[in-house]
Amino acid sequence: MNYLLTTLTKKQEVDSMIRDTIDKVLVLCFGRASDSIFLQLDEILYKSVREVSKFATVALVDIDSDDVQVYVKYFDITLIPSTVFFFNAHHMKMDCGSADHTKWVGTFLRKQDFLDVVEAIYRGAMKGKLIVTCPLPPDRIPKFHLLYEDV
Amino acid sequence: MPIQNPNPNKKKKKHSNQDDDEDDTVQGKQQTQFEFCKVCRLNHNQGRRHIYFPNHKKALSSFLYRFQSKFKNDVAFYLKKPMPLRPEHAALNRLWCVFCDFDILEYDSSFACGNAIAHLASAEHLKGLKSFLWKYGGGMDRMDSFRISESDFTKWEKKCKLLKSEAAGGGSHGSLIGPLNDIHNESKSEYVNSFDKNKLDCLTSDVKCSNSVVPLQDHTIERSQISHSKICTVGPQILHAGTGVGLGARTPNGLPGFFGNQHYTHSVPKEGPAYSCPNDGKVYPYEGIAIGDGHSQGTSSEESRLQTQENGGGNVHSGAPPPWFSAAEKIQLDNKLNQGLGDLVSSLGEQMKTSKLNPKRVGAAWAERRKIELELEKRGELVRHDFGADWLPNFGRVWQSGSRKDSRKEFLGENKTWRKVDSQIEKPSQLQPYISKRMRTENTAE
Numbered sequence: 245m246n247y248l249l250t251t252l253t254k255k256q257e258v259d260s261m262i263r264d265t266i267d268k269v270l271v272l273c274f275g276r277a278s279d280s281i282f283l284q285l286d287e288i289l290y291k292s293v294r295e296v297s298k299f300a301t302v303a304l305v306d307i308d309s310d311d312v313q314v315y316v317k318y319f320d321i322t323l324i325p326s327t328v329f330f331f332n333a334h335h336m337k338m339d340c341g342s343a344d345h346t347k348w349v350g351t352f353l354r355k356q357d358f359l360d361v362v363e364a365i366y367r368g369a370m371k372g373k374l375i376v377t378c379p380l381p382p383d384r385i386p387k388f389h390l391l392y393e394d395v
Numbered sequence: 396m397p398i399q400n401p402n403p404n405k406k407k408k409k410h411s412n413q414d415d416d417e418d419d420t421v422q423g424k425q426q427t428q429f430e431f432c433k434v435c436r437l438n439h440n441q442g443r444r445h446i447y448f449p450n451h452k453k454a455l456s457s458f459l460y461r462f463q464s465k466f467k468n469d470v471a472f473y474l475k476k477p478m479p480l481r482p483e484h485a486a487l488n489r490l491w492c493v494f495c496d497f498d499i500l501e502y503d504s505s506f507a508c509g510n511a512i513a514h515l516a517s518a519e520h521l522k523g524l525k526s527f528l529w530k531y532g533g534g535m536d537r538m539d540s541f542r543i544s545e546s547d548f549t550k551w552e553k554k555c556k557l558l559k560s561e562a563a564g565g566g567s568h569g570s571l572i573g574p575l576n577d578i579h580n581e582s583k584s585e586y587v588n589s590f591d592k593n594k595l596d597c598l599t600s601d602v603k604c605s606n607s608v609v610p611l612q613d614h615t616i617e618r619s620q621i622s623h624s625k626i627c628t629v630g631p632q633i634l635h636a637g638t639g640v641g642l643g644a645r646t647p648n649g650l651p652g653f654f655g656n657q658h659y660t661h662s663v664p665k666e667g668p669a670y671s672c673p674n675d676g677k678v679y680p681y682e683g684i685a686i687g688d689g690h691s692q693g694t695s696s697e698e699s700r701l702q703t704q705e706n707g708g709g710n711v712h713s714g715a716p717p718p719w720f721s722a723a724e725k726i727q728l729d730n731k732l733n734q735g736l737g738d739l740v741s742s743l744g745e746q747m748k749t750s751k752l753n754p755k756r757v758g759a760a761w762a763e764r765r766k767i768e769l770e771l772e773k774r775g776e777l778v779r780h781d782f783g784a785d786w787l788p789n790f791g792r793v794w795q796s797g798s799r800k801d802s803r804k805e806f807l808g809e810n811k812t813w814r815k816v817d818s819q820i821e822k823p824s825q826l827q828p829y830i831s832k833r834m835r836t837e838n839t840a841e
Contacts, residue, residue, distance in 0.1 A: 332758025
């Protein structure tokens with residue numbers, strides 16, 4: 245619990261985070277602290293924050309807080325942990341081979357994977373692309389099934 | 396055989412006469428007739444757009460800079476110090492006024508750059524200047540650097556009159572012989588004046604006077620100049636060597652001091668320091684020597700004096716400005732011109748940052764706006780206003796099919812319906828005991 249990164253609990257905090265991160269990738273991770281996978285993700289993020297600090301900012305968002313439920317619905321977050329990427333207040337999509345391009349579901353297997361993903365997002369964003377392809381091989385991407393499909 | 400039109404626009408015009416006017420009046424897309432841009436030396440059909448193109452702006456800055464340098468070097472100098480113009484130098488003292496497209500000749504003027512100054516102060520020139528700047532977009536605030544104000548002109552005229560009256564009164568070159576002794580007082584200024592007249596040649600031919608790049612006036616001058624320089628540098632040795640280094644030409648007048656003190660007749664006490672070279676080993680400015688010789692050789696020696704003075708007189712010991720000073724003025728000019736253009740073209744420090752980041756990156760426009768907002772907030776000019784609780788970022792939803800704006804609207808719409816549903820659910824929470832109709836009617840009847 246001590247090593248959790250900056251956790252945001254209010255919509256206003258999230259808003260200011262999104263609006264004030266200029267020309268840098270914003271990594272927003274939604275989850276709850278009791279989840280072990282979320283904690284593992286946090287561990288990896290914590291190790292890499294400094295290394296990507298020049299082109300990315302990382303923040304965690306607590307799903308259980310009421311204020312943030314708007315965002316939970318807006319971003320269609322159903323599986324925990326989910327990571328959403330922003331660049332200059334624009335949402336960046338990533339095609340990882342799964343059905344959902346809007347977010348990254350699950351944790352990263354290695355720190356290097358996370359760095360690769362953030363770098364791919366940054367490069368795409370700098371070129372003006374709103375959607376990028378995942379640089380990781382499919383075996384390193386955590387698999388999940390989209391809930392409420394065809395509902 | 397019909398002549399083919401090189402200009403495709405003209406073809407269009409031929410086809411439909413009705414569209415003739417439309418073509419000319421439609422701005423931006425359809426080009427107009429070809430015109431010649433004097434600055435870029437280019438025929439273009441861009442109309443008024445052409446002056447805002449970066450190539451034109453570059454060409455304009457160099458164009459104006461060239462004229463301004465001529466203006467400053469020649470005309471502005473003579474504006475401050477008017478001096479009589481000699482006929483042989485008149486041919487070199489021409490100026491082409493780029494704004495009026497007009498060559499200013501000085502054959503009939505009595506003062507250096509007289510006609511040029513008169514033209515630059517005139518109203519016609521001002522007109523021409525204005526129309527040029529309007530046509531080629533030079534920036535109307537710089538007009539004054541290309542013309543002479545009336546006050547300056549009247550001052551110049553007064554100075555000219557004074558000079559004329561002086562010239563009528565005392566001799567001009569005769570005075571050279573007189574106070575040879577006083578190198579350091581105003582008679583020297585006369586030398587300086589006449590030297591600067593010869594400076595004309597250097598300047599109009601765009602050659603700064605220096606040892607190596609002097610235009611040949613006369614063979615003897617060159618030799619004398621070399622001999623001067625050699626003498627001064629080899630000062631101490633000459634006495635010992637006793638041989639003249641190219642002194643052959645000079646023997647009639649001689650460089651008396653170097654061969655002992657016998658020929659001190661026209662050398663003067665003040666030239667003493669020059670002759671102390673051998674003793675001190677110092678290389679003194681050869682002013683003394685030059686002046687000692689000048690009176691006998693007339694103009695040629697003046698010119699040599701000019702050159703030597705330029706080199707030797709412009710000395711740390713004499714307190715003259717360093718040779719790079721004129722270069723510094725040019726650099727200043729350059730900077731000013733560049734600044735002027737810079738302000739026209741782009742904004743301040745943000746130019747540096749935006750030029751590095753890709754302008755096509757995601758959310759570039761938003762980022763720029765946000766940066767400006769943050770800066771203003773820092774300075775305290777803009778009061779920070781919260782975007783409201785309902786602000787949502789640009790997000791592409793999972794099951795969306797339209798644009799991201801649509802997805803946001805969709806979401807907001809969904810949100811409202813949820814809220815309504817929530818509020819409706821809350822209403823029927825109160826439980827009441829059942830009262831039959833008969834009971835109710837009995838109550839009301841009573």
